[in-house]
Amino acid sequence: MTPRTDADELTERPRIPLSRRRVLRAAVELADRDGLASLTMRRLAQEVGAEAMSLYHHVANKEAVFDGVVEVILEEIMAAVDEVQAPSPEEDWQAALRARILAAREVFLRHRWAPRVLETRTTTSPAVIAYYDHVVAILRAGGFSFDLAHRALHVLGSRALGFTQELFRPDGARTANAEAAAMMEQMADRFPNIVGMLADAVHDDPDGTLGFCDDQFEFEFALDLILEGLERRRAAGS
Amino acid sequence: MTPRTDADELTERPRIPLSRRRVLRAAVELADRDGLASLTMRRLAQEVGAEAMSLYHHVANKEAVFDGVVEVILEEIMAAVDEVQAPSPEEDWQAALRARILAAREVFLRHRWAPRVLETRTTTSPAVIAYYDHVVAILRAGGFSFDLAHRALHVLGSRALGFTQELFRPDGARTANAEAAAMMEQMADRFPNIVGMLADAVHDDPDGTLGFCDDQFEFEFALDLILEGLERRRAAGS
DNA sequence: ACCTGAACACCGTTCAAGT
């Protein structure tokens, strides 16, 4: 290459030495900006101004990058949850847990690719365990036995962290209403119940500004149903 | 290559012509046997005794293979669900839906990689819509408004199909009990609540033969809690 | 119509060599 000149020194941003921390932060930023598929070792190296091979001095391999990225997200969630204003768990465990879960959810709304990564982790990270430890603490303060708290974690699953994998996802860009209506008419005989349901939903929302499903509303509906079911079992002393 | 001989004709299995159907079935078998990571175009081609490029005459690309694989699994689920012995939905919608969901779950237990594929599909396949249409039919027969049926689908999410992504998964091979105990002692100060919970669970199951979590039990506990919550809202007429 | 070989533009990762 050509020798470095003073001009280069000025235009180049100063070389911050590589570190695990810096690599992981860059990975999150890259996924935020260009999507999870863009998170390759080569692109990540480019992002931090190094060669792909340099990354291996700070992370063992690509799996370790995914593990680390989950760590970073979990820290963001922990910080968000700590700042929540809510009744103490002793006073009202449902309100306390609900508020924290909704705060965690906001983090995932900022990193929509993150659930997909979290669900591929086979070894549960200490950061995830720490989060669930916090959830169990709230349940215990609310009067749960360890046994019921354990079952509660399974019932909540990823919802405790603030996300659920939506099975009915909009096809890429949200399907236009006109297009949706045409599709519904075409499907009416094959899927009479779904079509009836969709027709009803559109009727309830004549402007159609909200689209078919209000994610936040559905998430809270499910969360409340689950928290109520758990409270009933707790009160029954199971 | 060498010219074909009569011996070749006998040892070679007769060449069944390639077809979309045959490709997709082979894809499911390959994932069952060697895991989802092994499902590459090149290995799939090998599986059906052809070159990778030949596949492209029957499927558009790899995404289409995943779409097709979901189709095959959904057909298997539909067949399993159709054979279920259960009360009619008019009589007892909870029992009717519960039995069908548990039947669907058995299909996913045979294809443990399938949830991961299903959750990456961005365009909801007709097969999935058909399944959910069936679920809505049961809810309607049980007295649900379209609006509540819609919310029920969101609450159930993938559980309606018989699976949930387990966030606490055993690390590869199920962690040995001795190892688990050692880890717990080490974690006691950092995660007091989780450790307490685990200690309690082990106490309930002194032999430890079941391991920490009984997946089937947890799945049914969550399912029942959710179905009860939905029934309460239906009875309240929301 | 259906299949194929060679080639292209990517991957993650190893290794030996640089400073």
Added chain:
DNA sequence: ACCTGAACACCGTTCAAGT
């Protein structure tokens, strides 16, 4: 100690050529 270039063994996919 930290970084790198070349190389290896893979990917999915295009294209022109075969039958």
